[in-house]
Amino acid sequence: RINGDRLWASLMELAQIGATQKGGVKRLALTDLDKQGRDLVVSWAKQAGLTVTIDQIGNVFMRRAGKNPALPPIMSGSHIDTQPTGGKFDGNYGVLAALEVVRTLNDHNIETEAPIEVAFWTNEEGSRFVPVMMGSGVFCGAFSLETAYAAKDTEGKTVGDELERIGYKGTEVPGQHPIGAYFETHIEQGPVLEDADKVIGVVPGVLGLSWYDCIVTGMEAHAGPTPMALRKDALQISTKIMQEVVNIGNRYPPYGRGTVGMVQVFPNSRNVIPGEVKFSIDLRNVSSELLDTMHNEILAFVDKTSKDSGLSISVERVSYYPPCPFHPDCVNAVREATATLGYSTMDVVSGAGHDAIYTARLAPSGMIFVPCKDGISHNEIEDAKSEHLEAGCNVLLHAMLGRAG
Amino acid sequence: RINGDRLWASLMELAQIGATQKGGVKRLALTDLDKQGRDLVVSWAKQAGLTVTIDQIGNVFMRRAGKNPALPPIMSGSHIDTQPTGGKFDGNYGVLAALEVVRTLNDHNIETEAPIEVAFWTNEEGSRFVPVMMGSGVFCGAFSLETAYAAKDTEGKTVGDELERIGYKGTEVPGQHPIGAYFETHIEQGPVLEDADKVIGVVPGVLGLSWYDCIVTGMEAHAGPTPMALRKDALQISTKIMQEVVNIGNRYPPYGRGTVGMVQVFPNSRNVIPGEVKFSIDLRNVSSELLDTMHNEILAFVDKTSKDSGLSISVERVSYYPPCPFHPDCVNAVREATATLGYSTMDVVSGAGHDAIYTARLAPSGMIFVPCKDGISHNEIEDAKSEHLEAGCNVLLHAMLGRAG
Ligand SMILES: NC(=O)NCCC(=O)O
């Protein structure tokens, strides 16, 4: 069993770096605060006797030797960067749970066959620099190191320069680091476990995700003198599409998701009929077939709406992550560890992307979810119970031991 | 007949002060540019022999003496402040048409019984300082001079200080200036005249107007892990109300108007279900009864939507201008002048508020509309034909002569 109090204490100590007034954390990727957070985790790793390697995109791997150095390491980790109004647990829990596994092995003088590694990946959140899951994305070859280096924040600072500045531009070529298997513990970021009153979520996979930008172009006109029949109201036409996005999500349960999260209205003035509306569409589902069906339905609806209204409507896919089923061996390792430890459990497909979807392209991967309060994350009020975090970490310990031997 | 070329030349000269690259004008109320515009108009008035009076809210009255100084003046005017991305004609036309009437009377040595006055009112647009139609509003007692003086722009500068700074804080008490009748020429700011191919709009009155702020409060949550059934999506509920606003406008033709022009989504992030949406509602109609019915219907719909969805929804009326029928004598004066001059014509109820709705509280008032290109105003591409502007000014001349004797 791991030491739940020690895990909690480390989480709270790390959360002080970038702590916000409302109890959250603001520690954006590659800022001075990120450097402080990284330095603290690395110092803990060194205290635990781990060997630290940094790759060219700033991913950090902290290794506990195994009996057989030829075996690829059994790895666990996540990220320590946060949203601008982020919480204490998203990402940080996954990194510190992996560290707690190592500390527990040290306490008990357990030597594993394969090495054990704790990892944290650069810029998972994508708040300061896009794309999201940058470090793991470069690691698995989803996009190039050059693309990542060139990414700019709103002030024009690049990932390449900022990595150099905070001293985390390593020398190892990303992806050259061997991985035997990868496990990631994470707060669920949704309400399913809490709703069902279960402690451990076994994660069979991650929903596929399609992101779109939709622009409806009408005709800006004065709200008073323009009769209803002569209007080309871009917002009214947009509301039809916004509703269809949700209808499509509802049409393919239980994993269909349809969300409009971002809306910009032009000119956005009280007495002007909107001439242009730009909004985002987020569609998700568990299989490529279902996600393709949803994709086709939204395109067809936009097409029909444009014809019916006479307004020009563009919709462009801006991101796509295919559904990611995790490796049966890893999923079973988590399921069995949970059963051995006697925690209440259910399967929870991850609705959100995680670094594990990229490691899954290179090595068997799996995830362990624990409940978070009201399903809330990406929010300063994000919260989780110490006993749940401890349970998730115990499951991680046993799953990793099973793989590492 | 007035001199159409001279009118056009003056419009173009005034439009150079604050001219924008796209051919529009940016001359916000009480800025240095507004001062330059005011100085130019006042200099033209003095060249035309007019006597200038300025009141404490910066309204400017420019008087041509009549045979009978005891008679209250027949007044015409509008405003010369513009929207941030405004055009050359909105407001400016009304002021320079009145000046052109005076110049024409001078050309022909016509002496009227009653004095003739050209007026421009402070801050009609309300872009820099709210409320809109500030100068005429203070003049008719709709709100106090103190309220107006205290109004601040986004930099914290007040109307009182800015009036003083540009030298247009006069001494006359607002509202003490007598008015025998008031006429205002204006571009229609809508598509009705152009659509019907008519030159002169006789304006029987102005639509009443109710403005509301609506706030829908749901629950912010991650778009991926949150199943459709567990969401409180503030945007989806908002779209129902946004559509009903337009339905209500359509339900009470021909003058019903329902517009949502302004929308703010929180936190406005692609993968976050909106937790709060704030939007404006603009309802208009020609009678208080119809506007009250529309008011009751939107409140009832919001109430029902809140109950059905379980989300909290607030809707607050933030402005109300009752419908304003113009005085039959003034409406007839415009109608008869138009007939005499032989212009094609139709009645066009004004959908937008104008300074004339405030003068109408103190003196018989009326308006004359001319077409503007595509019905567009509050836009740099605002445009109008010289012959239409000339026609409107001829109608103004004859309507004023009829009243002034
Ligand atoms: N975990 C997480 O928030 N990932 C970002 C991409 C997504 O929206 O799923």
Ligand SMILES: NC(=O)NCCC(=O)O
């Ligand atoms: N003319 C004009 O734009 N007035 C502002 C108030 C309104 O929206 O009617």
